[in-house]
Amino acid sequence: MFPNIYRFAGVLSWLLVTSVSSAPLPYQSSEKHLGVATCASSVCHGSIKANENYNVSLNEYVIWSHSDRHSKAYETLLSKDSKAIATKLGLRNAHTAKICLDCHADNIPKEKRGEGFQLTDGVxxxxxxxxxxxxxxxxxxxxxxxxxxxxxxxxPTANIVDRAALCLSCHYGNDDKFATHQIMGAGHPRLSFELDTFQALQPPHFQTDENYRKRKPIASHTKTWAFGQIAAAQSQLHMLQGPLISQPTVFPELALFDCHSCHNNSMHKLDWHRRMNSARIKPGNVPIADGHLRMAIVIAHQVDRKIARKLIELSEALQIASGESRSRIVAISHQLLSIVEKLSHDLAGIELGDSEKEKILFDLINMGIEGAFRDYIGAEQAVMAIELIIIDMNKNEQSRRQIDDLYKQVENDEAYQPTRFVDTLQKLKATLN
Ligand code: HEC
Ligand code: HEC
Ligand code: HEC
Ligand code: HEC
Structure with a gap:
């Protein structure tokens, strides 16, 4: 869990999208899990069609079991790919290995499993x-x-900060579970996450209609994105202070660094200015993965300029630290984390209106045109952000072609072409003016 300095900050109105909470994650608390079967009967959450008579639709089980990958997360561990990963890691089986089950199932201790509980239900x-x-x-x-x-x-899934922390516990990892470079090296897909996009992809089994709004807070696409980016930056900064960075190995955990700076990087086509905040960084430095932190800076510009300036300064210091010492990485990450926490707290208290959304959108596009997303992971995050903000601003139709083109360009990291990406961003900008 993240250290949370706001736990005692008092009660904020939940209508303002409450952000101050740090509930234990579902696998960490002491209550028994009774199993999907307990929720799924046809008079409970297993209706075929949405039911109009209740607050909730009651067809959640059907959506989850038919359309949500989480219901197949355990089955994945039985696949050929998983077998190959397990063999390379020297595991007897993927579907019995704790390191796989912790993310691909509800792998709680035996004494917390009720009668209807089945590990095979996956997530x-x-x-x-x-x-x-x-x-x-x-x-x-x-x-x-x-x-x-x-x-x-x-x-508290309805609280956007808790929701982001929940998703990221598996989609990025935490102190208890992490997809290390060894797991990646054995063939696991790289993890990449953006809250608003993934919520839509899941797909959602809740409808944010009038009835929902009476009962629970809702956030715009842009605000959901912003909290997701901030939570992801927090997760990374938290991990940069833990055992994975300080372990006495030849290299610290490589999954904390930017994958594409080692993979897919030519020794002939020198493109040293690949990233923002790089002015004082020495050549040949291995960059720490900072895609989410860079988005946090863009968000901070709309929340508090002082926070933004501090984040820029410390993000640069973080990259410089990566060429200095592990203890320096830990120290800078610690400072950064407290600023990012302040950003999260302050963001909860403000509305992101049309003018802020537009500023964020143009910041992203202009940064991209200036070359800030020459690295693939930056580009991938930028595309998701640009799309959802444009949807939020109801400008989706006029820009659809360019957005689709951007998506195509980040489909395959090995085929990513930074100069083409800049061209498309310029065209996109023209459609918005
Ligand atoms: C990957 C995480 C995840 C899984 C798995 C999941 N949910 Fe949800 N669920 C959410 C989120 C996020 C929300 C939206 C926030 C909220 O309303 O609390 C939600 C909302 C709901 C709601 C509230 C809808 C409303 O209008 O208030 C119900 C009911 C629900 N889920 C039932 C289920 C059932 C039943 C299952 C299993 C078949 C399930 N969920 C599996 C994350 C999940
Ligand atoms: C307990 C761990 C866990 C939690 C919590 C979790 N996920 Fe997942 N999620 C997974 C795993 C594992 C997969 C891969 C499933 C598979 O294909 O085998 C996955 C897959 C997905 C996918 C499909 C991705 C794709 O490439 O098709 C989406 C979308 C997704 N999750 C969204 C979410 C969201 C949104 C939340 C938070 C509300 C969330 N997840 C919470 C473990 C988790
Ligand atoms: C930190 C959490 C985490 C751990 C640990 C983890 N996974 Fe995953 N895994 C995920 C998530 C999340 C996804 C979905 C990625 C996405 O699509 O964005 C995934 C996807 C996969 C996929 C691709 C599934 C598909 O639908 O294509 C395979 C295969 C897989 N995992 C196997 C394993 C195996 C085997 C292990 C154990 C060695 C393992 N995973 C450990 C979180 C994890
Ligand atoms: C500091 C450099 C560095 C970083 C950063 C890095 N890797 Fe690697 N990666 C390597 C090296 C070195 C190997 C081993 C290559 C070999 O076997 O010759 C490797 C191997 C791999 C392999 C296996 C490739 C193969 O052909 O067997 C995968 C997959 C992989 N890394 C994924 C990732 C992902 C995903 C990330 C980011 C989360 C990442 N790497 C970050 C250096 C790096």
């Missing part, structure tokens, strides 16, 4: 909503509020 309801032991009976009452359920151990 089931309670892997996100928390063990239902103490709320299963009471949450069905229409008059029980979400807050009351949360008090009984339901995970």
């Amino acid at each position: 089931g309801c309670e892997a996100c909503h928390g063990g239902s032991e103490n709320w299963i009976d009471t949450h069905t009452n229409k008059n029980t509020s979400h807050q009351e359920n949360v008090k009984r151990g339901m995970y």
